[in-house]
Amino acid sequence: MGKVKTRDRILDVSLQLFNRLGEPNVTTLLISDELEISPGNLYYHFKSKSDIVEELYGRFDHEMNDLLAVPEDAEITLDQQNFFLHLLFETVARYRFIYQDLVNVLSRYDALQSPFRRLLKRKQKAFRTICESFRHQEMMQISGEELAALCEQLTLTACYWTSYDSLSHLQERDRVDPGRGVYQMLRLLLPYLGEPEREQVQLISRAYLAD
Amino acid sequence: MGKVKTRDRILDVSLQLFNRLGEPNVTTLLISDELEISPGNLYYHFKSKSDIVEELYGRFDHEMNDLLAVPEDAEITLDQQNFFLHLLFETVARYRFIYQDLVNVLSRYDALQSPFRRLLKRKQKAFRTICESFRHQEMMQISGEELAALCEQLTLTACYWTSYDSLSHLQERDRVDPGRGVYQMLRLLLPYLGEPEREQVQLISRAYLAD
DNA sequence: GTCTATATTAGGATAGAC
């Protein structure tokens, strides 16, 4: 019933435009045009463009940190991990503007630098925790050396897959399918899984390819 | 003896600045300042900033295409592949500004769009050729499904590793060590190699970690 | 080939009326 507040509409539309066109290509004028409000009005709600970017980043950071709260000593199941990966890629896709022009965004919005690095470390840590849980449950055979490289690879893929994938599938730029990213992640784990789990993950991963 | 032409100095310095600061953050004024020439002089040699970017991209494209001319039906040795990877990462690092803000660079310099996509396809094809050669020589056991995912992963890593790595090691941003990238690529191949080769690649890869 | 000075524009942001 209650109509959406202008402030929130600004954030929503900005996010869509940032993702579709790249943040540096989106001017405050374009945002207000798209909303059919005046630029002055936009500046009534946000004192600068960086305020919009930083608030959007804040939401991303918050969602990701919730997601990455992986319990340290839990026995993580394959299904849980799957669900986790799905949410992860869905979230990254929804805020993909951050990764699409990462160096530029981080350099122009100084305030994002350290939160971003902290998040990266947390992501890496989450993957390590998951793999170690698998190892502990004897679902995974992996040496320390292999584990380190695998976690780097998982983190790299979590960050950049969405951008990479949209290079090939540039049609319909608004909807991004997280499935292909999850598939790629499962493929990375596969060689280190024990026999029964390998079969299971292979089946799950194929289902992701289907859509 | 003959002193370096201004035109070439402009290209060299632009490349350094683009890599260090990100292309969008480098103005024509900054380039001319760094060279201690006037902005007017810069515009005598290049009619626009995009001319500089496009000529640099042209060089990158040329070098990469030379590198990717992998013979179709050759028996590729591990050493050859190693050398190839090393050159690949060295070249990408030297032109890393392209990947650091990929969406922005491709959208602002339209002329780069299709060459870039063509190059991406060629890269992917080169990895496929190499892996198939390994398979043919029975150095590698891999299914079609695994091969497809592996080549995607190799291509992704070839594109983004350098950017990813510089997020962790932001110190001394001018020299980028290609070794860690090569290491990561070898780690991706490792699970699919046969027993004798696996041992060999493991040794090679460890040597890369050392420096 | 190189300079200085300047034109042109575009984007971020503010002032003040309604």
Next chain:
DNA sequence: GTCTATCCTAATATAGAC
């Protein structure tokens, strides 16, 4: 809260002298 009008600045690019 929203508008119109306008300012400010920084970046690309040009003109014309040397």
